[in-house]
Amino acid sequence: MTHKANVLKILVVEDEPIAAMVAQEMITQLGHNADIATHGKEALQKFSNGYDLVFMDIGLPDMTGMRVASEIRQREKGQKNIPIIALTAYTDNQLKTACFDVGIEEVIYKPTTREKLNEIISKYCVVTVN
Amino acid sequence: MTMMSDIDYHPSPMFQISHELRIPLTGIMGMIEFLNQTSLTSQQKKYLEIIDSQAKRLLDLESKLHILIKENKQ
Numbered sequence: 001m002t003h004k005a006n007v008l009k010i011l012v013v014e015d016e017p018i019a020a021m022v023a024q025e026m027i028t029q030l031g032h033n034a035d036i037a038t039h040g041k042e043a044l045q046k047f048s049n050g051y052d053l054v055f056m057d058i059g060l061p062d063m064t065g066m067r068v069a070s071e072i073r074q075r076e077k078g079q080k081n082i083p084i085i086a087l088t089a090y091t092d093n094q095l096k097t098a099c100f101d102v103g104i105e106e107v108i109y110k111p112t113t114r115e116k117l118n119e120i121i122s123k124y125c126v127v128t129v130n
Numbered sequence: 131m132t133m134m135s136d137i138d139y140h141p142s143p144m145f146q147i148s149h150e151l152r153i154p155l156t157g158i159m160g161m162i163e164f165l166n167q168t169s170l171t172s173q174q175k176k177y178l179e180i181i182d183s184q185a186k187r188l189l190d191l192e193s194k195l196h197i198l199i200k201e202n203k204q
Contacts, residue, residue, distance in 0.1 A: 016153060016156075018156070018157040018160070019153065019156045019157065019160075021160075022156060022157065022160030022161075025160070025164060026160075026163075029167075058139060059139070059149070064137060064138055064139045066137045066138075066139065067137045067138070070137055089148075089149045089152035089153050089156065090139070090141055090145055090148075090149050091145070091148055091149075091152075091196055092141060092142075092145050095139060095141075098137070098139070102137065109152070110152055110153070110155075110156040111152065111155045111156040111158075111159040111160065111189065112156075113159075113163060114163060
């Protein structure tokens with residue numbers, strides 16, 4: 001009997017088009033679906049679609065990724081938390097602390113690799129393999 | 131409890147520079163990874179290996195910059 005691998009729905013919040021394309025391509029190669037939101041407001045609108053995981057850039061045009069995460073956590077009150085992973089090019093340790101304070105699970109840095117994204121996805125989501 | 135000021139972020143100029151280095155490197159190293167997945171001639175592979183090594187060198191430079199930032203703060 002063969003098992004079909006599950007396809008996860010992942011939201012990538014990223015304003016830089018190339019960075020978004022790289023993340024989307026890597027996620028697609030891993031067998032999952034990646035939606036892109038290019039700013040905080042769009043991310044919050046799309047959030048109600050229901051995702052398995054969010055990769056969150058910090059430097060967005062309209063608000064920080066922390067603000068988006070904070071808003072998501074408020075909307076989730078009492079319900080299951082969606083894993084939010086910061087995917088940022090800001091390597092400031094103080095930023096890391098601020099991320100954890102708003103309920104971001106982990107902070108990883110750009111540039112990243114498909115392998116790293118797979119590691120994160122496997123860590124926070126249930127992934128069945130063929 | 132998060133203060134409102136924690137939700138906003140104002141990176142220092144040094145962290146902005148570090149950020150500005152990492153952004154194009156994201157594109158470059160992403161493309162290197164994707165190119166490596168295509169069928170390449172041995173000559174193309176050789177050229178790509180060089181691009182990869184130089185990109186890693188830039189990323190290494192950024193790490194050194196990060197250390198300098200931390201030392202400068204003390």
